[in-house]
Amino acid sequence: MTHATPTPHHPAHRSRTARTAARYLALTAAAALFAAPLLFMLAASLKPDSRVLTDGDSWRALWPTEASLDNYTDVFTRVDFTRFLANSLLITFAVVAAGLVINSLAGYALARLPWTGRKAALIGVLAVMILPFEAIAVPLFTLMTDWGWRDSYQVQIVPFIANALSVYLFYTFFLDLPNELEEAARIDGAGPWRTFLQIIVPISKPVFATVAILSFLTQWGSFLWPVMVTSGEEYRPLPLAISTFQTLPPLQWGDIMAFGVMMVTPVLVVFLIFQRWFISSVAHSGLKG
DSSP states (O other): OOOOOOOSSHHHHHHHHHHHHHHHHHHHHHHEEEEHHHHHHHHHTTTTTHHHTTTTSGGGGSSSSTTOOHHHHHHHHSSHHHHHHHHHHHHHHHHHHHHHHHHHHHHHHHHOOOOOOOHHHHHHHHOOOOHHHHHHHHHHHHHHHTTOOSSSSSHHHHGGGGGGHHHHHHHHHHTOOOTHHHHHHHHHHOHHHHHHIIIIIGGGGHHHHHHHHHHHHHHOOOHHHHHHHOOTTTTTHHHHHHHHHHTTTSSOHHHHHHHHHHHHHHHHHHHHHHHHHHHHHHHHHHHHH
16 A cells, blocks of 8 residues: 655645754754854954954954954964964874774774773773873873973873773774674785775774764864963963963953964864765764664
């Protein structure tokens, strides 16, 4: 028995159209709510300082009246923004790149390789995931001080390469891959290293993109640890730099907003580059759950 497709005037079709419209309306409202602070920051960064707060009580807050790039040039004039940006880029990309290698190998070993103590190691990873960084910050600070690593790049990179959440994300993704992939690789004479590099990695772009984005966001916005381990400007990253910049006299809100825009832009660029694989990974996780 066949069922006729509902016509545009059919009650079922109208109901489905109404639900879709309501869903898109809700998503649009949520997107506008989250985008409003970014639009305000961008508009304020292009305004004269005297107009940043005076326009805040109307729609003009989201529109750059008397727009110019003076606030951006002021930032480079008042502080060494280029150094802070270079520090953040170096630290963040080092953590992300090294973390993708170390954490993916750990996740693959936990998910696909048989070895004694694998379950205990997985339990240890899960236990570390629920441990807040603040709980280990002071002991880690003491250890880094004993090693003489304070005020350096390595103190902001090495402790954050291995990440329990990243290991777990790789573990869950690799665990869901079909066993036939490795069986075919073994028939061709491939060992674990070759199987991982030539078979597993090429089909795992979604999880690599997801871990890269999450690691980048976490490290790019890191504030507590740089406060603890850096004292001068030489190794200062952007989150710490903007906190000190807003205390410099005179207080210029337009300059602060320009600093914030330049700090947020790399995050948006990274997400736009990896968004296709990130969304694919989220969809894959949702379907699996």
